[in-house]
Amino acid sequence: MSTSPGSGTPPSRGRVGRPRAQGRAEDGLSAREGVLAAAAELFTRQGYASTTTRAIAEGAGLRQASMYHYFGGKEDILAALLEGTVRPSLDLARQLLLLAPDETAETRLWALCRADVELLCGGPHNLGALYLLPETGASRFADFRRLRDELRAAYAALFAATKAGQALPEAERELRADLLFGLIEGVILIRRQAAEHTPLTLPEAAADSALRLAGTTERRLADASARGAALLRELRRPQEL
Structure with missing residues (x-):
């Protein structure tokens, strides 16, 4: 996120x-x-x-x-x-889910992971740390929790479509998807504890690690990272004009 x-x-x-x-x-x-x-x-x-x-x-x-x-x-x-730390990633995830005929699930999952970490680490303040506030359990923050759940579900859907995800039993697939989502949001704690991990180094490293956790082979990972980076540039190009 x-x-x-x-x-x-x-x-x-x-x-x-x-x-x-x-x-x-x-x-x-x-x-x-x-x-x-x-x-x-x-x-x-x-x-x-x-x-x-x-x-x-x-x-x-x-x-x-x-x-x-x-x-x-x-x-x-x-x-x-809080909602500003989730909505852009969820919007991207919805786009990526619609690209099934054109891109591998590994490519789309890598792109989402990288963009989500860029969002969580790109601002001057570590807003993701606010997720841990007990106040976020109040009814006022139901929309935030719903958006975050939708984003988690998008991660799970993309992982389930990967070759590794398709080979797993359902229970193991769901657990692996939750671990993957937790790894991405874990950059919140990394950023708080280790300032030397800058937004320039974390996004790609986190995306690579997420796909390894998902069971992607190194050969498919190399292809997914190269194509995923190109895909993000393509999706962002209209916004930069």
Whole structure:
């Protein structure tokens, strides 16, 4: 599962207060983006429970009342950040699942693994660490949990379509798929504990390791990684124009 704060996030529940008069701040962020960026730094640096909405508003250069024009409260901000770490990968997974006639399952699985790790490690703050917050079990975060479950299911579907996955009994296949998904999300802890593993080195290494865990042979892995990297470039090209 770059993490751009708030990508693919739902509308907030409350819209009280006034929006910021100017469209964008000196850093180029809109007011809403500024709130998410400030919250991302505060949540990961000093903790969710210890962060106040006043501190978030001040970090975004807003009055506290103005912040409520964009978000109903601290839970809404956390939900937006969490969903932003999953939605882009889920959107990609849906694309990859539709490419069955054109690409091997190993290629598509490698591409998803690499892109997902890039997302989890690409931002300035380790937002994936927020997955471990006990607050994420609350009903407000049901959409985040649903998106994450859908992403896990996409991983399982791609793995089941690989040659190694097809050869396994169902119970073993499901266990291996869960282990694979856990390996990818494990970069959250690696990033927190070992800063020398930069976003430049982790994505490809994690994708290779995931396919090895899936039972892919080294020969098929070499082909999947080369073709998977090319596939990602192809899928991203329209977005770069």
